[in-house]
Amino acid sequence: MAITRIIVPRLILLLFVVLGVAVITFTISHLIPGDPARMIAGDRASAETLENVRRNLGLDRPVVEQFTIYIGNLLQGDLGTSLRTNRPVAADIRTFLPATLELGTVALFIAICLGVPLGVLSAVYKDGPIDQIARTVSVCGISMPVFWFGLILIYVFYAKFQILPGSGRLAMGIVAPERITGFLLIDSLLQGRFDAFRSALYHIILPGFVLAFANMGVITRQIRASMLDVLQEDYIRTARASGLRKGMIIFNYALRNALIPSITLLGLALGDLLYGAVLTETIFAWPGMGTYVVTSIQTLDFPAIMGFTIVASIGYVLINLLVDLAYMLADPQIREV
Amino acid sequence: MMTTGTAEPRGQALAINNLSLEFPTFSGAVKALDDVSISVGKAEIVGIVGESGCGKSVTTMAATGLLPKGRYRVTGGTVRLFGHSTLSMDDSQLQDLRGKVVSTIFQEPMNALNPTIRIGRQLTDVIMRHEEVGPADARRIARDILADMLIGEPERVMNLYPFELSGGMRQRVLIAMAFSCNPGLIIADEPTTALDVTVQAVILRLIQNRARRTGTAVIFISHNVAVVSQLCDRLYVMYAGRIVEHGATRTVLETPQHPYTQALLRCLPERVAPKQELEAIPGAVPNLLQPPSGCYFQPRCKEAVEQCRSQTPQLTGADGQQVACWRRGVAVELPEQGGRR
Numbered sequence: 132m133a134i135t136r137i138i139v140p141r142l143i144l145l146l147f148v149v150l151g152v153a154v155i156t157f158t159i160s161h162l163i164p165g166d167p168a169r170m171i172a173g174d175r176a177s178a179e180t181l182e183n184v185r186r187n188l189g190l191d192r193p194v195v196e197q198f199t200i201y202i203g204n205l206l207q208g209d210l211g212t213s214l215r216t217n218r219p220v221a222a223d224i225r226t227f228l229p230a231t232l233e234l235g236t237v238a239l240f241i242a243i244c245l246g247v248p249l250g251v252l253s254a255v256y257k258d259g260p261i262d263q264i265a266r267t268v269s270v271c272g273i274s275m276p277v278f279w280f281g282l283i284l285i286y287v288f289y290a291k292f293q294i295l296p297g298s299g300r301l302a303m304g305i306v307a308p309e310r311i312t313g314f315l316l317i318d319s320l321l322q323g324r325f326d327a328f329r330s331a332l333y334h335i336i337l338p339g340f341v342l343a344f345a346n347m348g349v350i351t352r353q354i355r356a357s358m359l360d361v362l363q364e365d366y367i368r369t370a371r372a373s374g375l376r377k378g379m380i381i382f383n384y385a386l387r388n389a390l391i392p393s394i395t396l397l398g399l400a401l402g403d404l405l406y407g408a409v410l411t412e413t414i415f416a417w418p419g420m421g422t423y424v425v426t427s428i429q430t431l432d433f434p435a436i437m438g439f440t441i442v443a444s445i446g447y448v449l450i451n452l453l454v455d456l457a458y459m460l461a462d463p464q465i466r467e468v
Numbered sequence: 469m470m471t472t473g474t475a476e477p478r479g480q481a482l483a484i485n486n487l488s489l490e491f492p493t494f495s496g497a498v499k500a501l502d503d504v505s506i507s508v509g510k511a512e513i514v515g516i517v518g519e520s521g522c523g524k525s526v527t528t529m530a531a532t533g534l535l536p537k538g539r540y541r542v543t544g545g546t547v548r549l550f551g552h553s554t555l556s557m558d559d560s561q562l563q564d565l566r567g568k569v570v571s572t573i574f575q576e577p578m579n580a581l582n583p584t585i586r587i588g589r590q591l592t593d594v595i596m597r598h599e600e601v602g603p604a605d606a607r608r609i610a611r612d613i614l615a616d617m618l619i620g621e622p623e624r625v626m627n628l629y630p631f632e633l634s635g636g637m638r639q640r641v642l643i644a645m646a647f648s649c650n651p652g653l654i655i656a657d658e659p660t661t662a663l664d665v666t667v668q669a670v671i672l673r674l675i676q677n678r679a680r681r682t683g684t685a686v687i688f689i690s691h692n693v694a695v696v697s698q699l700c701d702r703l704y705v706m707y708a709g710r711i712v713e714h715g716a717t718r719t720v721l722e723t724p725q726h727p728y729t730q731a732l733l734r735c736l737p738e739r740v741a742p743k744q745e746l747e748a749i750p751g752a753v754p755n756l757l758q759p760p761s762g763c764y765f766q767p768r769c770k771e772a773v774e775q776c777r778s779q780t781p782q783l784t785g786a787d788g789q790q791v792a793c794w795r796r797g798v799a800v801e802l803p804e805q806g807g808r809r
Contacts, residue, residue, distance in 0.1 A: 365579035372534060372574070373594040373645060374567030377559065383593075387584045463584060463629045 156437040211434035220438035229313025231419035235404040238342035246347040250354025272348025281414040298416035338415040357389040398454035481685035482508040487545035511683040515696030518706035533562035568598040571646035575658035577639035581630035588626030598649040636667040708764040715789030
């Protein structure tokens with residue numbers, strides 16, 4: 132089967148990627164100045180206390196031994212204990228990751244739902260008013276910094292007109308639905324908690340849109356460019372010469388082919404979302420991985436930073452795998468060979 | 469089986485009258501077609517020959533509304549396609565005609581089929597667009613017509629993607645697609661140019677046989693006189709956007725009167741004795757931004773005289789053979805060396 136031929140090597144590769152990332156993060160964490168023991172014990176701790184903390188953390192052992200222990204734990208899914216929260220990093224990530232994934236999914240959804248049609252219209256009515264608007268919007272999306280655009284939206288929709296909330300995932304006073312998937316939008320629906328759903332939806336609109344905007348610009352441009360290419364193709368002329376309707380030609384005959392070169396871009400966009408989430412979450416006080424990582428960096432919480440890096444790199448490899456599978460779905464030439 | 473001589477048509481499939489068309493560019497208007505008149509009777513097979521860029525495809529694409537919108541300007545003339553004035557129709561009206569009344573087979577079969585859609589689906593999409601049939605009937609129609617194009621195992625082929633077929637097979641699929649809704653006119657625009665010589669004859673016969681059987685009119689467009697001469701009832705010879713000679717195929721081939729037609733025929737290997745050098749037409753097709761005065765062929769013509777440079781010749785002559793040349797017939801009598809320069 133072609134599918135296993137693609138998936139199996141990738142999963143083997145994944146092991147090496149994780150190992151490589153672990154080596155790099157471990158090395159960097161030991162090269163960077165800053166003493167985690169002092170961070171925990173505080174500025175005025177005695178040398179004895181510091182020594183105790185070091186011993187408890189295992190920081191007094193040889194570096195190689197520390198590394199072996201770390202890798203051993205890693206293979207069992209143990210990412211260590213956060214210096215700041217004193218909880219297992221894996222548990223912290225389980226708490227915060229769904230919020231980020233939810234935000235990212237909504238953002239990607241918005242980016243695709245707006246970006247693809249905009250790109251198609253832009254190509255079909257090339258140089259017309261729609262095209263001019265679409266191109267302006269996408270340049271804005273690509274060039275406007277997330278933190279700036281986010282603040283503007285908060286100012287307009289939250290501070291000025293008070294239409295939408297500007298921070299958090301739920302309004303004060305609304306009890307979070309019981310955790311099933313960690314996605315508030317899904318969990319609240321599953322439990323019939325429509326008040327929570329409404330609140331969660333309102334809260335995700337602004338950060339979701341901010342995060343989507345830059346990627347929407349990239350998607351619009353890519354779809355526009357590949358649609359323009361495809362519309363020149365002989366098979367589109369054949370479809371026109373056989374009288375197929377315009378809508379059918381554009382969406383069934385042209386878009387299908389124009390999407391193939393855009394798949395790579397969507398993969399990259401997913402990666403971008405992870406990175407953009409760090410900024411967006413900070414601005415909107417979104418309790419997700421972004422906020423968690425920023426705080427961890429500020430407090431030199433090495434296990435947390437390393438844990439996040441490893442999870443993120445696994446995410447990248449999986450996204451690339453998804454991209455390859457999507458290629459197979461879209462392009463029969465890859466699928467059937 | 470050579471079919472020559474004009475079959476007396478009852479009514480016209482396509483009547484293009486005095487069509488003039490130009491493409492506006494930054495450096496001025498390119499006069500792509502100048503006073504072109506072409507008529508094709510119902511069930512008639514007609515050829516249009518001429519060098520690349522002489523306006524063969526532009527003529528038929530203009531008639532079927534396939535030229536890019538807003539990039540060209542019709543400066544005169546009319547087109548009647550089975551009674552429809554296609555020049556004044558909008559996009560959706562044209563789309564109702566295309567595929568149903570007129571179909572076009574293009575030259576590059578490698579890219580003419582959608583690479584991400586199965587063959588069967590591409591055929592049934594067209595059939596269901598124009599005929600009132602469901603998916604099952606559309607598939608049956610598609611299968612029958614593929615079989616008619618001498619495709620073995622049509623069911624299997626319908627489940628394949630274009631990249632799994634050879635060039636010849638793809639062209640058969642495209643021909644099947646063109647015939648699938650029984651149009652009254654098929655435009656075959658260089659249908660075999662991109663194919664192996666061994667496949668060419670087969671493909672041309674497929675088109676000709678099916679057209680004869682179903683009473684479909686066909687326009688063969690080619691730069692190769694030899695290809696069309698065996699298939700067509702009548703021939704039009706185009707040069708630089710003008711019709712320079714027109715007549716029954718046999719007449720045009722046996723007694724060509726326009727120096728351009730004569731030169732074209734002298735380029736054919738079949739017509740030249742072995743070991744004798746093939747002739748090429750000196751010079752190049754004129755720049756239609758600044759066309760030469762008088763007859764467009766005059767700068768390359770061995771026979772040109774003063775009148776050719778000052779006045780544009782019109783198509784004249786009986787219906788059997790019309791020629792646009794002031795020196796018509798001269799070269800046939802004169803030995804080649806005797807031509808004045």
